Amino acid sequence: MIKVFFRQKIKEINQDDQAFTLIEMMLSLAIIAIVTGAVISVARMSDTHKNLTLSSSEFKAALREAQTKALAGRTGEEPADVHVCGYGISVTEGNEYRSFYTYVNFNEMRDNPEICIDRKGRRTGESDQVILKSESAPLKLREGVEFTEEAKVFFLSPYGEANSFNFYDPNVDGSVMPVNFTLKRKTDNSSIIIRVNQFGKME
Numbered sequence: 001m002i003k004v005f006f007r008q009k010i011k012e013i014n015q016d017d018q019a020f021t022l023i024e025m026m027l028s029l030a031i032i033a034i035v036t037g038a039v040i041s042v043a044r045m046s047d048t049h050k051n052l053t054l055s056s057s058e059f060k061a062a063l064r065e066a067q068t069k070a071l072a073g074r075t076g077e078e079p080a081d082v083h084v085c086g087y088g089i090s091v092t093e094g095n096e097y098r099s100f101y102t103y104v105n106f107n108e109m110r111d112n113p114e115i116c117i118d119r120k121g122r123r124t125g126e127s128d129q130v131i132l133k134s135e136s137a138p139l140k141l142r143e144g145v146e147f148t149e150e151a152k153v154f155f156l157s158p159y160g161e162a163n164s165f166n167f168y169d170p171n172v173d174g175s176v177m178p179v180n181f182t183l184k185r186k187t188d189n190s191s192i193i194i195r196v197n198q199f200g201k202m203e
Helices: 002-018 022-072 106-111
Strands: 082-091 096-105 132-135 145-147 151-156 161-163 179-185 191-196
Touching: 022 082, 022 096, 022 145, 022 151, 022 179, 022 191, 082 106, 096 106, 151 179
Parallel strands: none
Antiparallel strands: 082 096, 082 151, 096 132, 145 179, 151 161, 179 191
């Protein structure tokens, strides 16, 4: 009987030693909360950094797609009765950009085969534009990333040669090369610059 009694007491003592007190539980929860907050903060910073890198890669892919379309000449999305002059990307402001292509009708092309590269054929007025433009719906950079300024690049078909405008003004040479697209992170102004030179090379 005595042996049984002592064994039971020893068992109870061991169980008491293994139990958590209220203070220990509160400290454990506080530590878990601190560690969780730190992990979430680091994860958010990491996501923002990833968004800048991913936005840069996605925008560069859009530029390459426009250049590839220009080299191909047509993609099948254009009206059948027009001649496509080229494809490009335009950045408006904030985090939006659009793809576009310019074209002329076959009558204009027949009268002036060099119209797509002839500066006199490109006019700025809405009523007398010879070269027309079709734009896509706006695309967006990832959250927390934006462009620093407006810019555009145009790849002439079928050569893929690049310039910084999609319409010529007969009185002004608006081409400034290379074209720089600057993407920046809003939180700390970290940035990535994508350059396109006149030969279509991207850096």
